[in-house]
């Protein structure tokens with residue numbers, strides 16, 4: 001399809017529409033709008049640190065993180081902290097790794113010093129590098145609703161009804177659930193590594209389905225998602241339902257919501273993407289993973305599949321760029337839309353260095369943040 005893009009994107013200053021008030025649904029279209037508005041607020045979720053850190057792989061993540069944070073907080077070890085991070089700046093998002101900051105995912109320091117606590121000196125370069133990759137990929141963020149609406153408008157001309165949308169790194173499932181509502185996919189699947197985020201997404205999904213049931217039943221007693229009640233004319237499953245980006249659907253779009261949304265707790269590198277028609281990746285913190293992700297998608301996606309990612313491009317020749325939406329158009333960061341068209345097994349492209357901060361600038365920023373931290377704790 002040719003590009004049919006909104007000439008003016010919704011902007012932060014005109015941000016999100018007011019959510020539809022509860023109980024104000026007179027038509028299936030009202031129900032759809034109210035459900036879309038209800039998938040909100042995941043970025044504010046409280047991180048259940050204990051559960052995360054007690055889970056196998058992340059226990060070591062916590063140990064190394066605490067060693068790094070102790071070195072950062074100790075003015076006498078600041079130079080050593082900087083010297084250890086400097087060779088790995090490609091993997092540091094921003095000035096300081098997210099987890100060691102105040103809002104980060106590490107627990108508070110124990111009240112009593114632990115004599116056997118891991119020291120940064122005991123952490124190898126390879127371990128530190130992997131820790132930084134994990135730290136970046138575990139950062140959480142969601143598009144705001146107006147950004148998602150822009151994004152859906154941007155991709156809608158390329159979406160054909162049916163097919164499977166997959167969000168790799170789906171977090172609390174906002175994109176998966178919103179896409180299942182706004183676009184005519186047969187199925188929308190989220191793949192999330194962290195168990196607690198997957199569990200929160202599953203709760204969000206259950207709340208969405210319960211709300212859909214209530215609102216549809218409010219339109220017509222006896223109408224429940226997944227059932228085939230004796231419907232009145234006008235509310236038959238085949239009754240037309242206009243989706244917000246211009247696609248035509250029927251009421252089945254809402255009645256079958258349960259079957260159309262799937263969530264998996266899984267490493268995205270192990271996910272089955274062989275039947276995908278759109279892969280979404282909020283890849284802003286995935287710079288070190290982009291080459292490996294592109295190689296997986298080039299190998300496993302069907303021809304014609306759409307792939308969108310944020311901030312960092314896919315440099316593999318299997319992907320043809322359809323659109324680059326610069327930052328502050330569709331969303332705060334740039335959004336790339338590709339189509340899988342090239343050879344699956346061509347020679348791999350040279351590794352792309354997508355993110356290479358200047359070491360001197362980085363050190364100056366870190367020292368400024370350290371001074372602020374010292375002043376705060378004086």
Ligand SMILES: C[S@@+](CC[C@H](N)C(=O)[O-])C[C@H]1O[C@@H](n2cnc3c(N)ncnc32)[C@H](O)[C@@H]1O
Pocket residue numbers: 137138139140141142143167168169170171172173174175191192193194197266267268269281282285
């Ligand atoms: C920036 S959040 C985006 C959440 C969601 N896609 C959205 O846009 O609302 C990235 C998510 O990817 C998850 N993640 C990181 N590495 C992953 C991996 N290897 N497999 C699956 N999920 C991963 C993180 O835990 C995090 O929840």
